[in-house]
Amino acid sequence: MSDITLYHWEPNANSGKPMLALMEKGVAFESHYLDLLNFDQHRPEYLAINPQGTIPAMTHGDLMLVESTAIMEYVNEAFDGPELMPADARDRWRVRWWMKFMDQWLAPSFSMFGWKFFVGPNALKAHGREKIEAQIAQIPLPERQLAWKKAVFGLFSEEEMAESGRRIDVGIKLLEAELAKREWLASDQYSLADVNGFNLAYAMPLSQPHLANDEVTPNIMRWLRAIYRRPATRACWKLGRTPMASRVEILEQDYIPPRDESEGIASGVR
Amino acid sequence: MATILYHGEPNGPSLAVLAALGESGLDIECRRIDLLAGERHRLPGLHAPLARDMGVEGEGPVLVIDGEAMTESVFIAQYLDETGAGTLQPKEAHAHWQMLMWCRRVTERCAPAAAFLGCKASAQPVLAAMDADTFAALAGQIVADDLRSRWTAVRAGDFPAGPTEDSQTKVYDTAQMVEDQLADGREWLMGPLTIADFETYGWLAGMVELLPDAFAGKPHTAAWLARVTARPSVQAALAKASAGDPSRQWAPGPEINRWG
Numbered sequence: 001m002s003d004i005t006l007y008h009w010e011p012n013a014n015s016g017k018p019m020l021a022l023m024e025k026g027v028a029f030e031s032h033y034l035d036l037l038n039f040d041q042h043r044p045e046y047l048a049i050n051p052q053g054t055i056p057a058m059t060h061g062d063l064m065l066v067e068s069t070a071i072m073e074y075v076n077e078a079f080d081g082p083e084l085m086p087a088d089a090r091d092r093w094r095v096r097w098w099m100k101f102m103d104q105w106l107a108p109s110f111s112m113f114g115w116k117f118f119v120g121p122n123a124l125k126a127h128g129r130e131k132i133e134a135q136i137a138q139i140p141l142p143e144r145q146l147a148w149k150k151a152v153f154g155l156f157s158e159e160e161m162a163e164s165g166r167r168i169d170v171g172i173k174l175l176e177a178e179l180a181k182r183e184w185l186a187s188d189q190y191s192l193a194d195v196n197g198f199n200l201a202y203a204m205p206l207s208q209p210h211l212a213n214d215e216v217t218p219n220i221m222r223w224l225r226a227i228y229r230r231p232a233t234r235a236c237w238k239l240g241r242t243p244m245a246s247r248v249e250i251l252e253q254d255y256i257p258p259r260d261e262s263e264g265i266a267s268g269v270r
Numbered sequence: 271m272a273t274i275l276y277h278g279e280p281n282g283p284s285l286a287v288l289a290a291l292g293e294s295g296l297d298i299e300c301r302r303i304d305l306l307a308g309e310r311h312r313l314p315g316l317h318a319p320l321a322r323d324m325g326v327e328g329e330g331p332v333l334v335i336d337g338e339a340m341t342e343s344v345f346i347a348q349y350l351d352e353t354g355a356g357t358l359q360p361k362e363a364h365a366h367w368q369m370l371m372w373c374r375r376v377t378e379r380c381a382p383a384a385a386f387l388g389c390k391a392s393a394q395p396v397l398a399a400m401d402a403d404t405f406a407a408l409a410g411q412i413v414a415d416d417l418r419s420r421w422t423a424v425r426a427g428d429f430p431a432g433p434t435e436d437s438q439t440k441v442y443d444t445a446q447m448v449e450d451q452l453a454d455g456r457e458w459l460m461g462p463l464t465i466a467d468f469e470t471y472g473w474l475a476g477m478v479e480l481l482p483d484a485f486a487g488k489p490h491t492a493a494w495l496a497r498v499t500a501r502p503s504v505q506a507a508l509a510k511a512s513a514g515d516p517s518r519q520w521a522p523g524p525e526i527n528r529w530g
Binding site for chain 1: 320321324325326335338340341342344345346348349352353363364366367370371374378415416527528529
């Protein structure tokens with residue numbers, strides 16, 4: 001039995017990052033699935049492990065670690081297995097830069113669209129407004145309460161949505177330009193930046209079909225398919241329990257043509 | 271390999287990187303630029319400007335190596351440490367995670383708050399005094415729309431009460447976090463001196479004058495600030511100030527979290 005337990009939701013975004021990093025390293029771990037939309041992360045038994053009530057978290061023996069990107073760096077440093085950071089210091093800088101850019105600038109915009117059009121409405125449908133409001137009131141950090149209200153009830157202004165849409169457009173173009181320079185995102189070696197980026201971008205051909213496809217972003221599509229082919233990625237996404245994770249199967253298509261923006265919204269996975 | 275560190279006045283992220291450079295033992299050419307004159311957006315010889323243009327940190331230092339712009343003060347400091355003396359990061363994985371988490375709390379919560387308050391106090395009058403054509407030309411050179419909007423807000427004096435109070439709270443919280451961390455008598459934030467000391471000091475040092483209440487009754491924090499100030503690498507960094515007190519020199523920084 002492993003002395004490592006990962007508390008995670010779907011292989012997607014923040015949860016998927018340490019899941020995939022552990023699998024790439026070949027590190028055995030206990031998988032503890034928490035249903036984010038059932039607010040499992042705010043139940044007393046989980047708060048006893050991670051008082052912040054955030055997902056993901058990882059325990060390693062007596063240690064408890066939070067924050068997906070920082071956990072990935074810990075996993076890479078603490079365990080044997082394939083090296084997921086380049087040997088060259090400037091390449092490592094580039095890995096870190098891209099992870100911060102994605103975590104703090106690009107991912108929140110994807111997240112805003114995801115919650116507005118897909119996750120929030122589904123959560124309300126499944127659990128009802130009253131139950132969700134009561135669960136949000138139990139969240140320890142006030143700022144997290146605010147973020148959850150905005151997310152579940154779609155309380156984003158037109159300006160916020162427009163800015164998120166702009167950033168998604170800009171961010172996809174920047175990713176495409178960078179991936180035109182080299183095989184992987186931040187260096188000539190598969191790294192944590194690719195693990196991070198795949199979790200952010202794997203469903204883009206579905207959710208942003210007008211921006212990410214084989215005609216407009218051939219390098220992004222090459223990159224996504226290359227990561228999808230990796231055994232660790234296949235194993236990781238098998239841990240998904242909802243249609244969110246099965247979106248990754250779009251990458252089995254050899255050619256994805258451009259489609260209208262409205263089809264991304266209509267697909268219910270934006 | 272042509273390497274130049276472009277930095278602003280020794281405050282905020284520029285101070286953190288200059289101090290890390292001093293500790294690294296590396297001999298890298300440093301060039302001070304006038305951030306509020308927009309010089310960061312007119313650096314010569316960049317063939318890979320992405321990190322300068324789109325960096326989350328805003329008007330932080332830029333390390334240019336062979337035409338590639340490298341930004342984000344913590345990551346530049348890590349680069350300098352890893353190519354230099356290698357003394358500023360814990361070698362053990364969990365201790366390293368703790369340092370990274372600390373730096374992340376500072377860069378995500380304290381840095382936007384300090385930059386907001388610092389710009390309100392010192393950058394706003396400078397930009398407001400700039401004639402319209404000069405400012406328009408400067409703003410036109412800023413690639414990122416969101417960074418340009420922060421410049422425009424500073425010039426216009428657009429500092430709403432909500433973000434102002436939130437920023438003050440975040441500076442208070444960071445000062446308390448420092449005080450709590452040092453309560454066991456340790457000399458530096460992580461035990462040994464690390465990048466976390468310089469990154470935290472860079473953002474907090476200028477807040478002592480602006481928000482004295484945040485630092486009142488915090489003897490460990492006061493002693494730590496004095497220790498960092500006395501560090502030869504920090505003294506060398508502060509000596510690069512062009513004029514006046516560098517802790518009063520601010521330029522638009524990271525944005526306040528859009529998710530609240």
